[in-house]
Amino acid sequence: MKAAIFDGTEELKIRDLPIQEPKHDEVLIRIDSATICGTDQHILEKKFEAKPPVVLGHEFSGYVERVGSSVRICEPGDLVSVEPHVYCGCCKPCRLGKPHLCLDRLAWGINLNGGFEQFATVRMDTVYRVPDHLSGEEAALGEITGCCLNGIDRANVGIGDTVLILGGGAAGLILARLAELRGAAKIMISEPNAGRREQIRRFGYPDVIDPLNENLADIVLSATGGLGADVVIDAAGRPETAAQAVELACHAGRILFFGVMAPGKKIEIEPNRVFARELTIVGSIRNPFTHHRVMEIMPRLRLKDIVTHRFALDDIQEAFAAAKRGDGLKICIKPNG
Incomplete structure (x- = not known):
């Protein structure tokens, strides 16, 4: 598969990577949409830490391709949205019920391979089925909408x-x-x-x-x-x-x-x-326990026109340039066309 790799420089590199088969508690997703966040831009500008080499993109959705043996929350063909954070469960914030402030947090698209690739393999507890009649682009907005809901709260x-x-x-x-x-x-x-x-x-x-x-x-x-x-x-x-x-x-x-x-x-x-x-x-930072609420309310938010620009994975540098200029509202990468 093709993937856009952050190697520590200011330009993402398109490379071929092997598809990672899902473990028993993982889900393999064929990426439909991955939107560019300000954090992605800050990473390239060295204003925010990531762990290269890594595939960026923490706002993404896609269709389930395969699931591990323990997965019961989704099945092949389902459209899903990904809440990209993985928490340790043992630090003080986690044990106080504030895992979004985890001191040892990992995240798809930051220090684990994210959505700017054709397929992503993620833990089942970060996967949410999307309500009927929502598009992949709307589903990709689940992460930023969860952050916004935390802010409104x-x-x-x-x-x-x-x-x-x-x-x-x-x-x-x-x-x-x-x-x-x-x-x-x-x-x-x-x-x-x-x-x-x-x-x-x-x-x-x-x-x-x-x-x-x-x-x-x-x-x-x-x-x-x-x-x-x-x-x-x-x-x-x-x-x-x-x-x-x-x-x-x-x-x-x-x-x-x-x-x-x-x-x-x-x-x-x-x-x-x-x-x-x-x-x-x-x-407010990130999206503590809001992704499920977002999926429930997403049909009422009328967000389908938030995505104004779409780019192929091979054109991701052009997409980031458009985001930096402030073109439109949300810039979307379509890794599989």
Whole structure:
């Protein structure tokens, strides 16, 4: 089979690899769709650790090809989504019921071969059957949607909230969909990319702000009677948006740092503002026990148009260039055509 190998350099290499036959507790998947995540880009830019040589791609789906003798949760022909993390079960976070913070975590597409290949062999406990009538591309969004659901839970979005999302890429739109389902009364999205702003409106969110040419603070305060947003989510992962989030939250507001910011980046926060307004600032990472919930709710999220660009495996460098430029929303690799 063909696979895109990360060898520690800034370009993935297409190589031939043997297909790994599944052990008794494993599932062999013919990859349908594997989407590019910001983490994949950070790995190539040496801003995030991976263990080369390894096949990247931790957001993927496919059809079951073969199963090990102990596997009962799926059978050949099933469309499945993969939750890519493998936890040790023995460290303190794991034993406190927070395995997503595992100190010895492994992950398909980070330090185990992931989805940018024609076939992947994964543990059965990371495999989830996909509801009928969902496409492989929607199924590949299970991992990022699970991360977004964790963020919405952490920010405690509720009925009647005004939610401001800074960054209108794929994650920003998925966060908006989930906030809508949780009962948010108003959703505002700040996005500097003109093409993405138009796509956001087509998804049904008219309150889209161009932060490069409009005064974001004035618009948010005007829309909230001078109070600020109940929930502010930094989905861009940039120092300037993280700092803005603190300034745009109302009294008793909740701030979520969701976007992945490169390690070492810092922002200035006025502690008195956090104190005087009783702000709550939380982070969220990965998707603890959310993948099953995501599969249950995915048919209601209407995410099929999140994938805007598709590339063959041989064209993966072009796909990463498109992702880096900010083309569209989600870039998808189709390893088997």
